[in-house]
Amino acid sequence: MPKLLEVANLRTQFHTTEGTVKAVDGITYDVSEGETVAIVGESGCGKSVGAMSILRLIPHPPGEILAGSSIRFGGRDLLAMSGAEIRHVRGGQISMVFQEPMTSLNPVLTIGMQLTETMMLHMGLSQAEADRRAVELLGMVGIGEPERRLKQYPHHFSGGMRQRVMIALALSCKPRLIIADEPTTALDVTIQAQILELMRNLTKQMGVALIVITHNLGVVARYAERVIVMYAGKIVESGTADQIYHNPHHPYTIGLLNSVPRMDLHRGKRLVPIEGQPPDLTRLDDGCSYRPRCQWAVESCGQSIPALEAVGDGQIAACFRANDLQLDEASSA
Numbered sequence: 001m002p003k004l005l006e007v008a009n010l011r012t013q014f015h016t017t018e019g020t021v022k023a024v025d026g027i028t029y030d031v032s033e034g035e036t037v038a039i040v041g042e043s044g045c046g047k048s049v050g051a052m053s054i055l056r057l058i059p060h061p062p063g064e065i066l067a068g069s070s071i072r073f074g075g076r077d078l079l080a081m082s083g084a085e086i087r088h089v090r091g092g093q094i095s096m097v098f099q100e101p102m103t104s105l106n107p108v109l110t111i112g113m114q115l116t117e118t119m120m121l122h123m124g125l126s127q128a129e130a131d132r133r134a135v136e137l138l139g140m141v142g143i144g145e146p147e148r149r150l151k152q153y154p155h156h157f158s159g160g161m162r163q164r165v166m167i168a169l170a171l172s173c174k175p176r177l178i179i180a181d182e183p184t185t186a187l188d189v190t191i192q193a194q195i196l197e198l199m200r201n202l203t204k205q206m207g208v209a210l211i212v213i214t215h216n217l218g219v220v221a222r223y224a225e226r227v228i229v230m231y232a233g234k235i236v237e238s239g240t241a242d243q244i245y246h247n248p249h250h251p252y253t254i255g256l257l258n259s260v261p262r263m264d265l266h267r268g269k270r271l272v273p274i275e276g277q278p279p280d281l282t283r284l285d286d287g288c289s290y291r292p293r294c295q296w297a298v299e300s301c302g303q304s305i306p307a308l309e310a311v312g313d314g315q316i317a318a319c320f321r322a323n324d325l326q327l328d329e330a331s332s333a
């Protein structure tokens with residue numbers, strides 16, 4: 001599949017009174033047309049800042065996307081676009097689904113108005129065409145009696161139903177890419193799984209690429225083709241979902257896997273949380289930033305930052321000891 005999104009050496013920083021926060025520190029990845037990719041990591045590792053950078057939604061100041069960063073979408077350079085051009089991409093070709101739908105849905109407008117307004121604006125549909133498509137979209141996301149539901153306001157919908165409305169909104173302008181930032185954390189686990197499955201199925205059907213951002217490596221498992229693991233502003237490992245779940249090579253990936261319930265293996269296995277805290281992003285040193293929490297760290301880990309290197313077919317990891325580690329060691333060590 002041709003590449004749709006190509007992020008290269010993206011660096012995004014915030015200049016604060018505490019110092020410079022290196023929120024995203026040189027990440028490179030791509031997403032193919034129609035592909036589902038999960039970006040995983042603990043709170044504060046730069047997942048949202050990375051996503052907001054793609055859409056140029058970083059407040060400036062204090063934020064800044066550094067020179068040398070590159071973000072290409074469908075071959076076009078997003079960082080070089082004018083304000084009008086990037087707004088056009090945001091409304092039409094890339095849509096975002098946020099964590100808390102209550103904050104992204106307008107409480108004083110009916111669901112129908114919110115759906116039809118964007119379609120009339122971005123796709124030039126007439127009111128009648130937009131109404132028809134809104135009914136169709138609500139049906140697609142599994143909301144019954146769509147004609148009646150379109151006349152209701154967001155507070156008439158449960159959390160899971162609002163999330164479905166958000167997906168309908170995201171799909172309404174026929175985007176080529178949807179970025180879903182922690183789309184399901186506010187929901188219980190069964191509904192989370194339903195929402196992720198719905199998103200995956202609809203994007204597959206429509207050939208839309210999907211980036212799912214989450215801190216939960218347990219639940220996203222079944223929904224992504226590829227997984228990117230971030231730690232302290234950097235990508236530390238990436239590979240197919242199969243590689244990441246069954247043959248992880250970075251100690252942080254192994255730690256994450258051992259700390260969450262898994263749907264696939266080790267049923268009943270004891271969960272081991274990762275001890276310690278992620279580093280302060282204003283005070284990163286010249287070594288691997290995971291080393292204070294890493295049970296495999298050796299002297300060289302403090303001397304330079306390990307680069308991402310191939311550890312399998314298309315799988316990469318940034319660890320000097322990547323080839324010494326096994327998934328099961330983490331629980332016995």
Ligand SMILES: Nc1ncnc2c1ncn2[C@@H]1O[C@H](COP(=O)(O)OP(=O)(O)OP(=O)(O)O)[C@@H](O)[C@H]1O
Pocket residue numbers: 014016021023041042043044045046047048049050059062063215281
């Ligand atoms: N406007 C801002 N000013 C200063 N620092 C910021 C700003 N926005 C984000 N940051 C910092 O950038 C870093 C990355 O934040 P980001 O929101 O991307 O994390 P995240 O991985 O999405 O976490 P979570 O899982 O909690 O959503 C954090 O250290 C955060 O404090």
Ligand SMILES: [Mg+2]
Pocket residue numbers: 047048049181182
């Ligand atoms: Mg976030």
